[in-house]
Structure formats: structure tokens, C-alpha cells
Amino acid sequence: MQFSRYALTLTALLAAEAVSAQVQPPPVGNPTSPPPAAPAPAPAPAAPTKSAPYGGGLKMNLSPDGSKYVRILLWTQVYARYTENNTGTLRAPGVPKSSQVDFGLRRSRMVVMAQLNPRFLVYTHLGINNQNAVSGGVAPTTDGKKPQFFIHEAVTEYKVNKYLSLGAGLHYYNGISRLTNASTTSILPMDLPLTNFPTIEQTDQFARWLGIYAKGRIGKFDYRVAMDDAFLTNQASNPLSLGTTTGGVSTGTGVANYNPQNTSHVYQGYFSYNFLEPEANLLPYTQGTYLGTKRVFSIGTGFLYNKDAMYSRTAGSAVAVTPGVAADPFGTIATNKHDMVMLGFDAFYDVPLDTASRTAITLYGVYYNYNMGPNHVRFVGAENPGYGASALRGNAVPLSGTGGVFYGQVGFLLPKNTLGAKARLQPYIAYQHANYEGLKNSAGDTQGVNITDAGLNVLLDGHNAKVTINYRARPDFTNLNDVQYRPEISLQTQVFL
Template sequence: MRNTRYALALGSMLLASTAFGQVTPPAPGTPPPPATPAAPPATPAPAKPVPYGAGMKVNLSPDGSKYLRFIGWAQFWAQYNENNSNTLRNGVAKSDQLAFSIRRARLITLAQLNPRFLMILDLGIENQASISGGLPNDPNGPGKRAPLYMHEAVGEYRINKYLNIGAGLNYQTGISRMTAASTANMLAYDIPVVNFPTLDQTDQFGFFLGAYAKGRIGNFDYRVAIDDALAPSAANTPATVRTNVAAFYARNSNKIYQGYFSYEFMDKEANLLPFTTGTYLGTKKVFNIGAGFHYNADGMFSRPSALPTTLPTDPYALSFRTHDIKLFGADVFYDAPIDTASNTAVTFYGVYYNYSMGPNYVRNAGVINPGTSIAAPTGFTGATNLYGNALPLIGTGQSIYAQLGLLLPKNLLGPKAKLQPYVAYLHNNLEGLRNADGTIKGVNVYDAGLNLYLDGHNAKFTLNYRARPDFSDQSFLPANNGQATVNSVNYRPEVTLQAQVYL
């Protein structure tokens, strides 16, 4: 039986192979023509660039109502600076230099997992140069390993179409539109700094820790906040400040109340994020007026009399006074096309500030200061922080800032590139700066620049020329009761080339 099964199986295999191996002989006559060869696949045309919208978005639901969104930008500076008098750089006298730096590198993440809930996280670094901006007290040098830190971290809840509430480290600030400026779509190469009067004193680089409410009712847009005053440097005590010159009060524990209110006469601006736009490049027609405030009780202090010969163990045993921080601003913003066919547009912003921050308060500062210290001449009694590119930017008194830009006709440099020249002007009238005759010495800063847009704000270069006043020739005389006497002012050139990528 086994042999029979083997025989049957072998026969079946032979029959099958014969059937599969049969070839039908060709029919007699002319053979058919060969098949036409298939055309090679067409080379796909390069995809057209997609206009940048609201960031890189990852939808978490089919309708896009739940999503993650990422916004990032970086700004690189190459700057030539003629230094203020007596400037040292790394301990060596330096009259001028060309320096490179990272002005900003930021990444924002938005999470919308429910129509009513929104989370915002903002990470980044600022102001890293070869001599500054690195990790504090880094044994390898001051310009290395710039710390990545949290700028903003908030959770927000939508009550209704008129009201949103939120809390955390936030940017819902008062005083002015520019106090909440976006640094990714500015008109000028940078912010004027006067718009941040409490920068890194009672806030964290312009961001505040607290709760806020925001919204829009018709054409009226508002934001109000109550925040904690972050503790300033403990080095400012009644024993270390100048007589009758205010400083931030390290023992301040009072809340900060602030808000900003604006009326939109033309197109409405997006207010999902707190950042305000500097220039729309002709894509909107915006005309807004606004006003804001910032109040912090006992936020400053001063010592009204000279130091005694023998200092007490506790510096706060000395006589001192506290002062409220009272800040006010009013502004106007206009941005609109001039001619839609040629894509020309105009941008204007103007703001008035009135700051009350205690007697004779003046803050000297320079953005990414290229100097490290001052070589004080014998008998020098002036401000020791007026080296490099520093100037009196903030203080008790009044300030005016304005900027004007013109977007030139398209196709001047091809289909994508656009040019936008601009000018900007800052004037400070600070009670702590005086001429020899006792009148207030004004601070005037002049900027002129040109934006080259290769792909809108997403890829642009800015060249800026600044005429910067050098206030380092000043004296603090006992008879002036805390006011600085400005002996002379020289103007120094400052040229900045900024490259920006914004995605």
C-alpha cells in the first residue's frame, strides 16, 4: 500500500509539472509588433512654499480643535560699537569693537486640548555674548552656557467670548502696547527698553507671576492682572544706596496691579497670545489707541540723609523711606496698506510714559553691553555703570518714544524680497539728571534702519544705525541732593546687523 501511495504521488507531480511547463507554439504569420515602451514617470514640479501662518501645528483631533502648536525664532547680532568714555573690556581699555552675540532664541509651545483650556510654555535665552550672558558664576568664564529658562508658563480658561482668565508666569502686562511687544515681528531692530521699567527687578525679564483676565467686548480690548512682586537684588539696602536716590525695595511684599486697555477702530487683532505685533507689512488695516497702568505700593525705597560715621549691624536700622511705583502710559498704533497693487504700507507707533519710582531714580543700561567695567579717573564721582553702550533708559520722569516705517513697493528686489526703511526716536526727561544750572538734562536717542524681508518676518535682515548719547561725564555732588550733574554729552555711533529666522 505504501508503494502504491508513493507511485500515485509521484505521478501527480509529474502531471502537474507537465501542465505548467507547456508552451503554446506561435501562430503562423507575421509576428505582432513589440509593445510600446512605457513613458518614464514625469519629474514632479517643486512644491511652492506655503505662506507661514500661525506656527507649526500638530492636530490632535480631525477637526483641528485640539492641537499642539510650536513657534520659534532666533536673532543673531553683529554689532560695531564706539564705547562710552573710560570703558574696559576684559580689563583692557577699549574705545570700540565689533562683537557677535545671540540676542534671542525662543521656543513657544501651545496646547489646546479643550475649546476652553489653553496652556502656553515659553522657553529661551537672551543676550549671550563672548563676555556675558552665560551661566552665572561659571568657573570657565562669563559668556559660556547661557541658561535656558522659562519665560512664560500659564494655563488659561475661557469663561465666554468676552472673558478669559489665566494664571502663572504671564505676559499680560500693563502700561503700553509695547510693554507686551512680540520680539519676532518688530518694526525697529529692537525694543527701546524704556517700555520695561521694572525689568528683572520685580518681574522675570518682563514676565510676571500672578493671575489675569483678558478679553474683547466689541472693539474694546482689555487685560488686567494682579501679580506678586518678585524679590529684587538684596544688595540694595539703606547702607548701599546713594543719599536721596531711590532703589528697588528688597523687603517689598505687596501685590502689583496692572492693566492695558485699547480701542480698535479698524481691523481687530488676534489676542490669543499676549504678544502685540510691531508691523503687519500691509496685511491688515489697524488703528488703535490705548492706555495702561502699573501700581506697586512701597516698591522702592531711599535713604534721605547721609550715612553715619558708624554703620549699624542691621542696615535697615538706618532711616529710610518707601515709595510707591506708579507707572502710566498712553499710545497710538497705525498700520495700513498705502497701495494694495504695489503692496506698500505704513507703520506708526507713538507712546507717552509717566513714571513715578521714587526720588532721582535713574537706570542706566545697555543691551548686550560690549564693555565689562569703567576705568574711573582719580576723584571720579559719577555713575560707574555707564560703560560700553549704556545710557539712562529708565527713571522717574517722562518719556516719549515713536517709530515710523514705510514698506516699499514689491518687486524692487524680486518677487519675494521686500524693503522697509524706518526711523525711531526716544526722549527721556528724568528728574535725576541735571545740567549745571539745575535744569533737567534730556536724553535723546536716534535710530534709523532698514529691514530686508526675504520671507516676511520668517527670514529677514535688519541694519540699524544708532546715535547714542554718552552720559558717562557726570558727577554726584553732595549739594545736589542725589541728582547727577551732567557735565557733557557726546554721541557715539552704534551699527547693528541682525539676522532673524522665525518659524
């Protein structure tokens, strides 16, 4: 009991001492006290981050994993150009012009695509082409105002398995060659030769077709095949336009043209084998140059077949024409029908050369064999600066015809920092040689078509922002006995978002 009292007293004393220690102020000027802490420095502002590489369009994910999305692509190509015109060109009604500087929109387009899941794809491609102050508008050859904003492609596609996808609509899955399926945003030279689109705006809609297609890849082998309707064409044409009329007699010329009664399907395909890295094939557009980002070596072959696509009248065949009397020339004037058969064989090589300097080379070559009926030749000029309906006006050259065509291009991506850190330089040259049986001089000799382009791409942000300067030597076929070469100098700006 007495021990307990001692324990309680000791505990009380210890507790009182502890309380006294907690409230007792520290001694002033104690040399062992640590100095007060210095205030923390203000945080340094974050360094600006480098902009992320462009990812190919505005993509809006509709699902957390990105398997459902909507994607928008936009691009515009603007020309400033000096052109020495073909002989006899008018710039306005009754105003001949031997040359001029003009400006225009070569292309201004948009693609909207959506994917519900990896099996379903839908996309629409819209835009305008070839507008200048003279042509490309509502009346394409004589009015440059208010060009038609039209649908280039409208496609739905279903992926059957990893080897096969099926699609339908207004599509760009063409045959013949790689260049017939070319992307217009990654062209190596300033523009495509257009010979790669031999039926453009005749039996197709601006190199697009209404039909069905199948595409896919098996290992390193890529394929695309299509069955399409041929658009009705030359509806103002009839068998009389296949001849010359003098003194009430129409005489056939033996020159084929597009058959306005063509109702046959168009069959086409392109097949390629890639020896190095595979290329993207979600969309139909083939790359023109990879700027050293891939190693690609592809060889390919393609075709297009359309039964009775062309027609002609036998040279020298004559029929009487009664002025003022309505007649059915399709029923009364004999014509010959011709199948359209087009073949292409090509190779594409695009690889980096030196990883340190980031140089790269691009090579492409293609041979076309076109059978479009006897002596057929068609003239076209891109964004033509000439006024009127003459086929030879402005900058027109032979676009297609019955015969053979070789086209090749080579480009070299110069070392980085050649022009400083803000841009890359890519000089190139392209050459086309064609022999069309319908281009003969008075001696009966075929006049070859030779077109040379040489230029320089100034790549400010790859293909997404670039400026191209191009020189072209263009043949003027106004006089087949004296073909002259006319210069064109063009400056193109391209922005692709």
C-alpha cells in the same frame, strides 16, 4: 406538427450561421478597416507646486478637527555690531576699549503651546538673551559662557466665555502700553527701546510676572488686567547704599532705588480700542508691523501700580557708621517709602497703501509718565559689550526713571520687486526723548535723553526670515556736563519658524 418541424429546422440553420460568423477571420486588406490606434503618449510630469504660506509654527493636531493640538514656535536673532563705547569702558579686566566689532545672540527662544479644546490653553516660553563673548553668561556682567536657559512664561488659561479668559502663572500680560506687551518677532525697528520695560529684571522676571490675569474683547474694545507678586530685588542693598559714607558718617543722597523689603502686590492693565480690523489675542504678544496684511488703528492706555516699591533716604540726613560692627540698617536708619506709579498712552496705525504695489505704512507713538521715587534713574545696555559692573559701561543708556518719555517709530514697506522678486524692503526710523529728574548737570538743568535709530528691514520671507541693518546715535552720560553721542552700527539676522 409539420409547422413545428419547419420552425426547428430554420432555428438550427440560423444558429449554425451565427457560430460560423464568429470564428470566420476578417478579409485581408479590407480597405474599410480602421487603422490601428496610436499608442497613448506618456503622461507629462506634474509641475512643481508653489510652497504653501507659512502658518505660524509647527502644529500637530491631536484630534481630526484640529481642536486639540500642540504647537511649537522657534526663533533666533543674531547680531554683528560695531559699537563706540561709553567713556571708560573695559573689554576685559584692565583692558580699556573705546570701540569694537562683536557678535552675539540677542534672543534664542522657543514657545510650546497646547490646546485641549477651545476653553483650555497651556503654553511655556523658554530661551536665552543677550549672550556675547563678554557678558550674558553664568555671571552676567563678566562671563559670556553658558547663558541661563530659563523659563520666560508658563501659563494655564481658561476661556470663561467669548468676552473673558482667565489665566495664571508666569505671564506676559503687562500693563502700561502696547509696546510693553510687544512680540519680539515682529518688531518694526531692529529692537525694542527697552524703556517700555521699566522694571525689567528688578521686580519682574525679564518683563514677566507671577500672578493671575484676565483678558478679553468686547466689540472693538480689548483689555488685559493682572495682579502679581513683586519679585524681591536688590537683596544686597540696604539703607546705607542710599547714601555716601565718609569718615564714619553716612549721608543720604535723596536718590530712590528699588525697595528690597517690597512685599506688595503689583496691579497693572492695558486697554485699547481698535477702529479697523481686530487683532489676534490668543497669546499676549502684540504685533509690531503687519507688512500690509491688515488694517489696524488702535489707541490705548495702561498703568502699573506697586505700593512701597521704592525707597530713599532724605538728602543730607546723616548717621554714624561704626566700622566692623554688625548692625541692622533697616532697623536703625530711617528711609522713605515710595509707591511706583507708571502710566502710558499710545496709538498704533498699520495699513496697506496700494494694493497693486503692496506698499504699507506703520506708525506708532507712546508717551510714558513714570513715578519711581525721587531722582531715580537706571542705566541698561542690551547685550552689553562692556566688561564689569559699572552701570555706564559699553552701550548703556538711561532705561527708566522718574519723569516723562516719548517714543515714536515710522516704517514704510516699499513696492514689491524694488529688490527683485525674492525680498521686500522696509526702511524705518525710531526716536526717543526722555526727561528724567535724576539727570541734572552741575548747573541743575535736566539733561534730556535723545536716542535715534534708523535702519532697513530686508524681508526675505516676511518676519520669518529677515535681515536688518540699523544705525543708532546713543548718548553717553559718563559726564553729565558734556553728553557725547556714540554711534552703533548693527546687522541682525532673524529666522522665525
